[in-house]
Amino acid sequence: MGHIYRTLQTFAKQAVRSVAFLPVPMIIAAVLLGFLFFWLEKNTEISKHATEIFPALAITSQDTARTILGMFIGGLITLTVFTFTQIMSLLNQVASSYSPRLLPKLTGDRALQFVMGLNLATIVLTITVLLSIRSNDEYSIPNFSILICTILGITCLVLFVYFVTTITRKIQVSSIIDATANDAMSSLDRERTWSEKGYAEGSIPPEVLLWDAIPSPLGGYVGTVDHDTLAQLGIEYGTRFYIGISKGQYVPRGLPILQTEHRLDKDQIERVLAAVSPIPDQFDDWYLPNLKQLTEIALKALSPGINDPATALMVIDRQTEVLAELMDVPLHNVYRSKEGGEVWFARHGYQEVLVALMQEMRCYAKQDPLVMRRLFQMLYHLLQLAGDRLSYRRYIEHEIRVLVSDARAGISNRADRAVIANDLRYHRRAIAGARRVTVLDQVEA
Incomplete structure (x- = not known):
């Protein structure tokens, strides 16, 4: 269970830093919204009510509806291609001028992801509405769906101006330095609250040198360790643990990653490693x-x-x-659970x-x-x-x-x-x- 939790936690961190974090869910939502609009147009009089409220926006010709929707699709595709091209150019500039490790800060920017996601979602929704228009005299024009697509298309045009202004400001070196420093300060503020969660400062027991070592099952970086699970396992096995590798450091496969006060069997070691095993990526959280x-x-x-x-x-x-x-x-280097479990760890x-x-x-x-x-x-x-x-x-x-x-x-x-x-x-x-x-x-x- 602990291994599954840490795997999901690592995947969540990777997803948040990905440029597709918001666009993919927004595209899926657009597809579902397209089916919902089709159902509403077939089973309700929502378009009739929309034309009564906005009579100037009523469309009576299927060809006109297709022309409007096709115009928005072509324009938004061009806009999206230009946006992606500009993003790739700016990311390359940041990597070459500052540091390639800064790229996750830009690809994980929510404003950037939202603009890209809205463009793609609007294209998908407009295509869905366009495909729903039938070429027969009995079919009524989906004015409500066309109205929503028109509003979203105009919104994308407005957001493009916002995107150009925002991304130009974000890649300025002063903005990057401020954002990086603010992230560091925020993480230090979070560490201040660790005392409330059971973390404390203390002198590492000298007998740690005599404790049994548990080798790392794979090579990787020490990331977020589930100290609470380790403490609970320590209570269950009647032992204490010491993690001798500081957070963010690389540990090769086969070298000790932690030590245990009392010897454990193979099944117990597997449960312990599930809470502390290395991860392949380094995170800047x-x-x-x-x-x-x-x-x-x-x-x-x-x-x-x-x-x-x-x-x-x-x-x-x-x-x-x-x-x-x-x-x-405070340089916390020990975690004590409420039940009495104790986990020591190295700190920078x-x-x-x-x-x-x-x-x-x-x-x-x-x-x-x-x-x-x-x-x-x-x-x-x-x-x-x-x-x-x-x-x-x-x-x-x-x-x-x-x-x-x-x-x-x-x-x-x-x-x-x-x-x-x-x-x-x-x-x-x-x-x-x-x-x-x-x-x-x-x-x-």
């Missing part, structure tokens, strides 16, 4: 993939082919915001995230004085926000020292080195002043 995507945008902007340091500076500003928020989010620590980000940024920006200055600004801002939390201060101070070393090795111009040195002195004075203000506030209190 949490903060770290979004933070990596921001870094990729900055590195692409700093590449010689693009050479856009302004974009890199914008990314660093948003990364500062995400890293500052990450310091205030703040130092690990900061080091990985800075390593990539330093590698590409160590010879760019402007970007190096902004990196120093980011680290000193984070240092000031860390306050009295010594562990965070040690991590950030270490990265400052490493960045100074790279600046000395990569920047040879004396004027640029002097500007960076002045910036460092300014940041240090600002932090010292903030500490003095904090001390005075504590004394007055």
Whole structure:
């Protein structure tokens, strides 16, 4: 049951990111709506009532009805082809200019999916209505169905203008950076609520090293783990679990994916793996993939082919915001169910995230004085926000020292080195002043 649940969950995430998420259901709805209209036209007087309300829209000729519907079908098909062509061109531009990992954010955009879905659904519905018109004198013109198709066709034309405006704005680098950073911030806000669901911070039991390892049945990425099911299985089998692979990391087939305090038999292991087995895809529904995507945008902007340091500076500003928020989010590494089950798991620590980000940024920006200055600004801002939390201060101070070393090795111009040195002195004075203000506030209190 757990395996089926996780399979459906993975499929749902893939479907949501697909460009066909809304168009396919809308096309199916259009087909059903076409049959409903045909039944209403045959068994009710709905067209008669429609012509009484809108007499100017009444059509008395079958040829006129076919001409109108055929005109809408041809126009909408042309519009849809142009829309698809433009979408493919824009997606290719985003992949080549920013990062191919940003494509799911655009293909999963609901506005884009709705416009495409409405165009296709209107075409299908109009074709269904056109096929329902019979060439005989006794057949009445389906004025109600034609009216609905006309309204939908005009709506598609209006939405095309909205689509062009919206998609042009969404592929701007500032919009992509803001959307990626906002996704990271939203995921961090969700992690704050984990405490209410049984998650907590704690020291991993030292005896974990002696626990039995369970190998991964296949190679893949550790995604969403069903901790509640694992905890229930732990109660049933009288054991505890430890997942030593952090979320988002790749685990090859045959290597340990989790450990159990007490040895389990083959059937028990199969039930346990159903709740934790790897998945073939990586999803960006949490903060770290979004933070990596921001870094990729900055590195692409700093590449010689693009050479856009302004974009890199914008990314660093948003990364500062995400890293500052990450310091205030608890690093939950244990789940305890209400019944007493316990599941420990590895987490990406703040130092690990900061080091990985800075390593990539330093590698590409160590010879760019402007970007190096902004990196120093980011680290000193984070240092000031860390306050009295010594562990965070040690991590950030270490990265400052490493960045100074790279600046000395990569920047040879004396004027640029002097500007960076002045910036460092300014940041240090600002932090010292903030500490003095904090001390005075504590004394007055």
